[in-house]
Amino acid sequence: MTHSIGIAGTGRMGTAFARRLIETGHQVRVWNRSSARTAAAVEAGAVAVDPAGLAGCDVVILSLTDASASGAVLDALAGAGIAGRLIIEMSTLLPAEAEALAANAEGRAPTSCIARWAARWRQR
Numbered sequence: 001m002t003h004s005i006g007i008a009g010t011g012r013m014g015t016a017f018a019r020r021l022i023e024t025g026h027q028v029r030v031w032n033r034s035s036a037r038t039a040a041a042v043e044a045g046a047v048a049v050d051p052a053g054l055a056g057c058d059v060v061i062l063s064l065t066d067a068s069a070s071g072a073v074l075d076a077l078a079g080a081g082i083a084g085r086l087i088i089e090m091s092t093l094l095p096a097e098a099e100a101l102a103a104n105a106e107g108r109a110p111t112s113c114i115a116r117w118a119a120r121w122r123q124r
Helices: 012-023 035-044 067-080 095-108 114-123
Strands: 004-008 027-031 059-062 086-089
Touching (some): 012 027, 012 035, 067 086, 067 095
Parallel strands (some): 004 059, 059 086
16 A cells, blocks of 8 residues: 655655655655755655645655744644644654644644654653
């Protein structure tokens, strides 16, 4: 079974995620604040979209620089409709930041958000 997977943030990590997912047969959509940074992922077979374009994916992976960037993308996704989607937060965040983002996303559009459980696991 293949899934459509969106990746917000196509730096080193996001581009590596995109390439591997494409190699394994998934449809991948990518977005980056600097659109030129999507070039390597697009060359590998991804489709460049805006943040709202990620909302239609089965899974969205966030690989961004900080909580502020993640929050902005989650706001755009919530506005575009992400209810029921799996959102995987892979950005460099403190546990409290991950918790806050997960609570905000779930409060606006119920999702299956990994960030909340990952943050709790680290606190144990």
